[in-house]
Amino acid sequence: MNFDSIFNSAQEAFLFYKNLPGTEKGAFLDTMADVLESHRSEIVPLAVKESNLPEGRINGELGRTTGQIRLFANLVKEGSWVEATIDPALPDRTPLPRADIRRFLTPLGPVVVFGASNFPLAFSTAGGDTISALAAGCPVIYKAHPAHPETSRKVADCIHQAILKCGLPSALFTHVEGGIAEGQALVKHPLAKAVAFTGSHAGGMALFHLANQRENPIPVYAEMGSVNPIFTFPHKLEKENQALAKAFISSLTLGVGQFCTNPGLIFVPEAQAKAFENAVAAELKDIAVAPMLHPGIAQAYYDSIQFLESREELRWVKVADPKHLINGSTAMAEIKAADWLKDTLFQKEVFGAFAMMVVYQSEDELLEIAQHLHGQLTITVWAEAEELQNQLFLVNLLEEKCGRLLFKGVPTGVEVGYAMQHGGPFPSTTAPNSTSVGAHAIKRFARPIAFQDMPQELLPDALRDGNPLGIWRMVNGNLEK
């Protein structure tokens, strides 16, 4: 397994591609979105077959995929994302003159992207990681997820059609199939400059440690999921018991619970617990079993549930029913907060439609919970306005534990926009200062460089006098266009 020629070609492509104007990079991404759309009728059935996800979901996911491609296309066509910063020379400054210094974000080089099983399109071959890397100016060496090989090959074909149409080097994107050994070899290659991954904690941590032990360590942007707790308060639950139970169960069971932002943990006040449990149980009755992504995931889900069933602290509201091992059947258990606090095992993500309902007795207990809580992609607070006013300190604590804090709705259904933060403190990710969804995701694949007294004709357009790109730039500390 030698990836030298792949990386050498990618590096060569990089040295050309990085200097192309944003308008050309954006046109390439737009072309890719067009090609994907025009192959919808071929892609969708493949992805449905390989993921067991319903056609409606896959159709939506393709729309989301091309939507985020166009978001990044617009971002790089507009161009201000490079954070151009200019401190002009001050030749007459005393005691020493100041040189002309200009800084912007430059792409890292070839990066390795790992596909995710639960989003065969939006977080896979032409998914957010690949696209934000290409938008930044980085060639992508893509390690296909073995759960959907045909879908992946088809999408890779579309990417190469777009590359061809735009006259770009084909090494901008390389599709690699294989297992763990291939993935490790890619991460270890000396020319790799960063790694993006969405998947399990074990997988993410293995890549993280591998990359840190390289002779030249590289960043690993691993999004490893979380349990996404919901904190509920008495008045809110009393007023909206039925609606909240419905919203919770609908979010928990969406896509058979196979989302990173799936709410696997809910904190409920003791006085309202019984009513909420009844409402939840009623909702659960209508939830049909549905096939999970692949038998391995279903097996892991039932193994985790079975393990939890041996814990006497848990009282089961609904027990999972593994009729056929590919099917995901919803499960839910109740536990006292005092017991939950005793073992961090109860914070471990069970990938699938399982939730733990933690019954708390006091606000002091809630503060203890917040302090005890591991890092999360999201935390949701369901409270009436007036009871929120008494929880400012709790909200302050919860901010430390998540990347996104919600006060309405459910954590599933991550918007792709400018303000989205999909990331969070460890162990939800290995890089809490980054996001894998939304416009800011592009920053993961760039680093700042400063040019000192560089001749105008050599400067990148983003930093030239007269602002030929018409982008936002900070000049002498002031933003201007």
Next chain:
Amino acid sequence: MNFDSIFNSAQEAFLFYKNLPGTEKGAFLDTMADVLESHRSEIVPLAVKESNLPEGRINGELGRTTGQIRLFANLVKEGSWVEATIDPALPDRTPLPRADIRRFLTPLGPVVVFGASNFPLAFSTAGGDTISALAAGCPVIYKAHPAHPETSRKVADCIHQAILKCGLPSALFTHVEGGIAEGQALVKHPLAKAVAFTGSHAGGMALFHLANQRENPIPVYAEMGSVNPIFTFPHKLEKENQALAKAFISSLTLGVGQFCTNPGLIFVPEAQAKAFENAVAAELKDIAVAPMLHPGIAQAYYDSIQFLESREELRWVKVADPKHLINGSTAMAEIKAADWLKDTLFQKEVFGAFAMMVVYQSEDELLEIAQHLHGQLTITVWAEAEELQNQLFLVNLLEEKCGRLLFKGVPTGVEVGYAMQHGGPFPSTTAPNSTSVGAHAIKRFARPIAFQDMPQELLPDALRDGNPLGIWRMVNGNLEK
């Protein structure tokens, strides 16, 4: 050695301090700069005594220190650094409404800062790392450098005077003395959220690996120095032989060569090598020996030189003369590019006034050198405008290898401004996507968080409707104020 109470207090201080308005954080920093200025007559003699650096330099360094404190004070008083981004709700969007999502940068929590021996003020107790962390909203647990304990205590006193004057919690800054074991214990503490370090490669890498092996890994911003090569071209050297030799030697020997940006490597074309060597030798005659920071550094310097003297590829232009072990005596050796390319040992930094002059024969050799070169804080190109036009590909390659690329002047003397980038690809730093000098240094100590449908009264001012802080914000993808 138990730092629990220090970190617990810092965490408590953090939960209060992070929510203070930028104007109050800025006022605190301004007060600190005032207190330091008012103690100049006590600080300067201590630092001179403990660093062996001349009084003029230390006086200048104190000015630089208070200057950068005021830069960060202004940055947080102005407030736009938090990158406020708002995607307002779209309740009527189909098929699904969009929630209100607002994102900004929030401080990480308590951070550990290590002082540097070569800047007893500007990169130490109240230096750039401490100040950018406090500006971001993070309490600092500061590990004093054992080379200047009295200076460090005095500056820590000034910081605490400022804390007291502003009525802030004293745990915002904690001064810790000790050795390697204490430093390691700080980095391993569960409540530590990031580490900043300026120093040796060995020291930085030890902290990097320690932090990555924590149960919850944290980022290490280690600036570990580099050899900062200068690439010279024939016409430029012919025209300015004398002036360039003078500039080079003056930069090489500034502060007895004890700068991270010290130019320890210079590439010279064969035809001009002899004349340049003569000019350099003439300059070197006037350079007096001067004491280094401390005997340990002088010892390491002479050990490295002695080791290199055993290498037959090197021809010595000036041999170091260790009359008294504390003194730094300049040394310089010449080597053929073909030999230099054979051993990466010749890229290793020798901390002190040592430079290697590498004689190249062709432009092809230069490209090979650029490819072979390790990551650097800076690279300098000395070329005439017309010969630069033939080196576009080389310049393109060099961009991949550094954080700052200069076309005039010398790499020493790092400006503290908005556009400065003091960082670079590994092994010059462990975090090429960050800078330890200049306004952007604050970003190291913050991470993004998004609030979804948060009630107005709970939102931080930076994200409220009506923009009460009057800062730059991105709303629906457009920057506005």
